[in-house]
Amino acid sequence: MSYIDEVIEQVVSQNPNEPEFHQAVKEVLESIRVVVDQNEAQFRRDALLERLCNPERQIKFRVPWIDDKGQVHVNTGYRVQFNSAIGPYKGGLRLHPSVNLGIIKFLGFEQIFKNSLTGLPIGGGKGGSDFDPKGKSDREVMAFCQSFMSELCKYIGANTDVPAGDIGTGAREIGYMYGQYKKLRGLFEGVLTGKGISYGGSLARTEATGYGLLYLTEEMLKCHGVDIKGKTVTVSGAGNVAIYAIEKAEQMGARPVTCSDSTGWVYDPDGIDVAALKEIKEVKRERLTEYKKYRPKSEYHEGRGVWTVKSDIALPCATQNELDIEDAKMLVANGVLAVCEGANMPTTAEATKYLQDNGVYFVPGKAANAGGVATSALEMSQDSERLSWTFERVDNELKGIMVRLYHNIDEAAKKYGFEGNYVVGANIAGFEKVVDAMNAQGIV
Ligand code: NDP
Numbered sequence: 378m379s380y381i382d383e384v385i386e387q388v389v390s391q392n393p394n395e396p397e398f399h400q401a402v403k404e405v406l407e408s409i410r411v412v413v414d415q416n417e418a419q420f421r422r423d424a425l426l427e428r429l430c431n432p433e434r435q436i437k438f439r440v441p442w443i444d445d446k447g448q449v450h451v452n453t454g455y456r457v458q459f460n461s462a463i464g465p466y467k468g469g470l471r472l473h474p475s476v477n478l479g480i481i482k483f484l485g486f487e488q489i490f491k492n493s494l495t496g497l498p499i500g501g502g503k504g505g506s507d508f509d510p511k512g513k514s515d516r517e518v519m520a521f522c523q524s525f526m527s528e529l530c531k532y533i534g535a536n537t538d539v540p541a542g543d544i545g546t547g548a549r550e551i552g553y554m555y556g557q558y559k560k561l562r563g564l565f566e567g568v569l570t571g572k573g574i575s576y577g578g579s580l581a582r583t584e585a586t587g588y589g590l591l592y593l594t595e596e597m598l599k600c601h602g603v604d605i606k607g608k609t610v611t612v613s614g615a616g617n618v619a620i621y622a623i624e625k626a627e628q629m630g631a632r633p634v635t636c637s638d639s640t641g642w643v644y645d646p647d648g649i650d651v652a653a654l655k656e657i658k659e660v661k662r663e664r665l666t667e668y669k670k671y672r673p674k675s676e677y678h679e680g681r682g683v684w685t686v687k688s689d690i691a692l693p694c695a696t697q698n699e700l701d702i703e704d705a706k707m708l709v710a711n712g713v714l715a716v717c718e719g720a721n722m723p724t725t726a727e728a729t730k731y732l733q734d735n736g737v738y739f740v741p742g743k744a745a746n747a748g749g750v751a752t753s754a755l756e757m758s759q760d761s762e763r764l765s766w767t768f769e770r771v772d773n774e775l776k777g778i779m780v781r782l783y784h785n786i787d788e789a790a791k792k793y794g795f796e797g798n799y800v801v802g803a804n805i806a807g808f809e810k811v812v813d814a815m816n817a818q819g820i821v
Pocket of ligand 1: 542543544545546586614615616617618619637638639640694695696697719720721746747749750
């Protein structure tokens, strides 16, 4: 049995009931097979893949908090510090009822390669809790965030581990967590990113993941002789990534026509009204059913369905495994040119293969959505310097990072004979840098 197959088997048997983690490990290891085969004896001797697939540290803790009626609730908190070979652990905190250790491990594992691809010195980590901020009062969210940070603060720091936002963790949650960290540790330092502008946040961080997704998509299409201007775009999600992907797509002259949340989706043939979407989701925190009040000609549908809409570019920006084989078939039948992942692993393995086999340009999340964490690293730089850069400076840096990232994964794919396969390109380019650092630092 090949070394890669042995390690995959080990990961599956040693981490039972963690299907998303297995999926992420398989995807990465399968696509770096060509590199591993060339170095099999050395990698095997050094147990390199075993070390890569085992987190350096996993922290799991109790998070008790009191609701507005005086009832005590207990959630579970996690922080997986996966790999610090190239820098302090960096990765978001997800607050969603579906969170469990396997989900956090899949995200932390992906984060290693994503962070490596940014070209910046950040290692991979991820955390979160099964707490659901939806439907909770501000006071309840604060109670949860303070309790969560009371424990987490023992393990993080500006030079060791720097968490950020993710699903369910936006500016409000980061603010409450930061306040608690400062109170308990007595340190005003860049321990979290995605902070408010008034206390050490970076301009353009809010926009970064969605904007970065479009910078990369535009560059990739340009290299294939396609102008993004005038193209129809389908987007899923209606959160941070989706909103700013839609905004940038419109600024580039494309026409994003859909968005979705966990209950339904919107089709607006004239193009999504970003101002209305921001008001519904960022200000009022309402459901997408409200969108029709702003745009009477739009359609609202319950359930899933974004991928049935004909488009040139599809941008899944909600959550993992939200685009399956049936969706992929529909997209191909409707002539989609490109699928670029704004979310983490939104496309199932089967759907990814189908899209690639049918000539669709497919860019995985670890490359396409890396603009968020890259800008988080720029926020860390500003915090260290105790300076704040202008929006234009951060946005220009972000654009440069995404354009370089695209060429980096494109060249890695070509170098190993997989031209146009950006899954292989991203995994190999991300892997090579991490392995180089791990080898240099010995068996630790
Ligand atoms: P948000 O919480 O802001 O938004 C998530 C959106 O996806 C919401 O519209 C939500 O709908 C929908 N959604 C979440 N879970 C599900 C589900 N199980 N089924 C259907 N819809 C769902 O999160 P973000 O926009 O920050 O994150 C979206 C994705 O992008 C995630 O995969 C995240 O890991 C990834 N990502 C985020 C980055 C960032 O900077 N924010 C950086 C890189 C990746 P509802 O509100 O109804 O739950």
